Amino acid sequence: MKFDERHLIQLAAVVKTGGVTEGAALLGLAQPAVSRTLSMLEKRVGEPLFVRGRRPLQPTPLGLSLAEHGLVMLAASRKASDLVESFRVGKSGVVRIGGTPFFMDALIAGLCAEFQASHPDVRIDQSYGYFPDLRAALKADQIDLAICPIDILDEGSGLEFQQILPGRNVVACRVTHPLLLKRRPQPSHLLDYPWIAPPPGSPLLADLRALLLSFGATEIKIRYSGGSLMSVINYLKAADALTIMPHSVVFAQRKEKTITALPITIPHPERALAILTRVDAPHSPAVDQFAEFVRSGFQNLRHLIKRHEESVIWGL
Template sequence: MKLDERHLIQLAAVVNAGGVSEGAELLGMTQPAVSRTLAILEKRLGEALFVKGRRPLRPTPFGRALADHGQAMLLSSRKASELVDNFREGRTGAVRVAGTQFFMDGLVSNLIADFHVARPDVRVIQSYGYMEELQSAIRADRVDLAICPVDVLDGDDLEFRSILPGRNVVACRVTHPLLMKRKLRGSEVLDYPWIAPPLNSPLQADMRALLLSFGSTGVSVPYVGGSLASAINYLKRTDALTILPHGVVFAYRKEREITALPLRVPHPERALGILKLAGSPQSPAIAAFTDFIIKGFGSLADLIKRHEQSVVWKA
């Protein structure tokens, strides 16, 4: 015999609540509608579901057994409804985000942690890449969005929203000898060892441009291929220099271990921002994550702008 699942759910609600009116209220139904359901169910089964004349209602053993099945269905229905609500409100789901390594590790990872304080059930899947790789990954639907520096956008199928000026700086430890000079000459950076930025990165291109601007094609590079954490640890213990995003150096300011030389690095006009497929539908979780990143960098951009205005940058 096939039973209507809705009838079993109504039976479970009445048993749990101890009365037809209370069960109907629990389900958002009217009392007469639930009473009709119970009457139809008893007639079809040919068995009493409740002990006659008992108040509050007391189910028969048969009624209790059926109500247990209805309770499982009721819980499953509620879980499904909760899942739908959480998905629609961006509290569940997945976000596939990629970006340049130093920028992701230095700034975005902190924001991901803050995002999970409010939305712990949204899964964030992070990967790394540079512009060409990131564009390919977005077009191939391997990532939902990228957070990266952009100077020239390739193709009109992608859209970009700027969140931070894409400025790179010469980073060093806070007690570096060059910071002690009253008049810093840019060419003096050639006298110190350098940490090589990641291969094929904008940081590497900017380091090369800086050296060329001083008429040099090379400097001592004793350390190659490190992560952001290893680069910072190396900077803190040596007189080495490297190129880092200004936002990353600024994010470490409270630790008072690394800083930026007041020296402008020649590089193309670029911005750091969010890159995604133009016109592509976004899940609520992706939209919530995007909004959170934009707001987080909005606050950071204001702080960096005030800091830059207080520093005399040498060309």
């Protein structure tokens, strides 16, 4: 006995509403269509599904049981419809993002949480990597979106770059670092302290090498490397070490009052934080929504940084 699922749904509607006419209305059908379905079902099943001549229409036990299954289908069908609707406006789906560890940990994770306040049914799968990996992952359709610093000369055939934050590095240290007591710390002083190197593969690592060499270091004294942001921060909290970090990452930690940036200007890398997407990516509303959210989030961040620095200047 194989059923047409639609028939069971019609049965369920009739049982639920207690009448053929009402059941038909519930499904947006004309009454005779449903009536015919019921007759057909009873003939196929060979058992009465309703007690005839009773109003409100009373189902037999078998009719009732069958209707329950129909109701399950009706609910599933409705859910499927809702799913597509919410997917269309970006309210459901999956967003697979990849990015460099520091940015992800310091900035993106929090943004994800904020995003899901308004998009609770969007799942976010996060992964880590540096530009070459991320580019490959994008092209292999393993991620929808990459957030990473790119050199202005990086070529991304088939990729779209959207710059969201200018590249700007600072030297980070704990808030009790002795160098912060000097009115105008000199680059040469920096070489007196142990250094933490960013993980291999990070563009920051190259920045650090260039920086230290420009300060006249003959050899680079690395005490610790390879840790994630949390490791680096915890290390910094416990020692007068120094490291190089994107300004925005240090800025995002300002509330914690554990690390800060030395008031010393170092060269801008020719680089910018960007959102990378495939130009031929399959359209996904949730991804679009998330990307837009990240863009506006970083725009706010830029303003915050600007105001923060102005207040510091005025505060001087």
